[in-house]
Amino acid sequence: MLGGFAPLPLRLSPVARTGWSASAHARAAADLVAAKRTAPLAVLTYTSSGGGVTLHNCWSMVEIGTVSAYAPTLTRSATGVVLVTFPVQVADEYDISGTLCIRGARATLNGTTAGLRAIEIVSPNSVRVRTFDSSGVAADRKVTLKVF
Amino acid sequence: MTITPNGAPSWTRAAGFADYGGDANKANYQGQGVVNPKTDVGAEAVARLTSDLAAVVRTAPFATLHIKCNDSSPAAPTVYAVLMQTGVTTVDYPGDAPPTGFPACARVSAGKITITFSSSYQDAYGVAAAYGITHATAALNGTSAGSEAVSFTEGGLVLTVSFFNAAGSALSDAEGTIEVW
Numbered sequence: 001m002l003g004g005f006a007p008l009p010l011r012l013s014p015v016a017r018t019g020w021s022a023s024a025h026a027r028a029a030a031d032l033v034a035a036k037r038t039a040p041l042a043v044l045t046y047t048s049s050g051g052g053v054t055l056h057n058c059w060s061m062v063e064i065g066t067v068s069a070y071a072p073t074l075t076r077s078a079t080g081v082v083l084v085t086f087p088v089q090v091a092d093e094y095d096i097s098g099t100l101c102i103r104g105a106r107a108t109l110n111g112t113t114a115g116l117r118a119i120e121i122v123s124p125n126s127v128r129v130r131t132f133d134s135s136g137v138a139a140d141r142k143v144t145l146k147v148f
Numbered sequence: 149m150t151i152t153p154n155g156a157p158s159w160t161r162a163a164g165f166a167d168y169g170g171d172a173n174k175a176n177y178q179g180q181g182v183v184n185p186k187t188d189v190g191a192e193a194v195a196r197l198t199s200d201l202a203a204v205v206r207t208a209p210f211a212t213l214h215i216k217c218n219d220s221s222p223a224a225p226t227v228y229a230v231l232m233q234t235g236v237t238t239v240d241y242p243g244d245a246p247p248t249g250f251p252a253c254a255r256v257s258a259g260k261i262t263i264t265f266s267s268s269y270q271d272a273y274g275v276a277a278a279y280g281i282t283h284a285t286a287a288l289n290g291t292s293a294g295s296e297a298v299s300f301t302e303g304g305l306v307l308t309v310s311f312f313n314a315a316g317s318a319l320s321d322a323e324g325t326i327e328v329w
Contacts, residue, residue: 007176007177007178008174008175008176008177008189008190008191008194009176009177009180009181009182009183009188009189009190009191010188010189010190010194011187011188012187012188012189017150020189022186022187025189028197029197032197032200032201032204035204035208036200036203036204039203039204039207039208040207040208040209041207042207043207043283043285043329044283045282045283056302057282057283057302059161059206059207059282059283059329060206060207061203061204061206061207062203062206063206064161064206092199092203093164093165093170093172093198093199093202094172094195094199095172106285106287107285108284108285108286108287108296108297108298109295109296109297109298110284110297110298110299110300111297111298111299112260112297112299112308112310113297113310113316114295114297114310114312114316114317115295115297115316116295133316134295134312134315134316135316144283144284144285144298146283146285146327
């Protein structure tokens, strides 16, 4: 049955309109792996203030959204100090789970005034962001955080 | 185009693994697995590929730009490079004369620029979808201390980027790398 009317397993074929050639499949596989290596784990934008912290948007590898089992929890512990915590384990669409391991992060201040920020990777699934004014005094800010 | 691709273009972040051919119960036809891995792609591979592709597409930046502000001789910023989901530049361009499909950039004041995107773009199959800014980051390039900030309205088309020196004042002729989602 293999390739008879193209059920899976897909028989690689050089006919571009109706098949997938070995060379095209090879390029897709290599490029997808390359893209995965540098793709952000998540990007999110939040605002911290005296009233707490508001998560405006969160786009992660597992979903687009701010309210679900996989959305990060944001906690403000002091002026400008926000802890972003992701679930320890995340499952893909096939319910195959993997443990998160954050390798890096970068924050950008939103707004039109100068300021500083510092990133601390607290654990494999959490990042602490500290924001300051341009003099180095702690200050609440709107922040876009990218996590790898 | 004889077929229309499933789902919507990547920057809408709307396509899921099923749009790429994934299925939670994906299986090889009649349980027959791959006979020759050099010539066959099995359900297991399709399942992993579709899930990983959906994951990467969710967080991929829509555009990454390398820009230099022109303040000493006030002019539109110079755009050194743009890597967009819809295409990449190969040569520099002045921000006020972008090639078709690439964002325009304007000088606001010293160290401060705007980048304007289109409200709609087309994917490789000519499928159009709306675009609006949801996230943005910037990084000051160079050898001196400083900082940067981005400003945009969620869903809007204009990103304002400000660069500052170590004292928090506007930084003339700043150069930076900017990402938008």
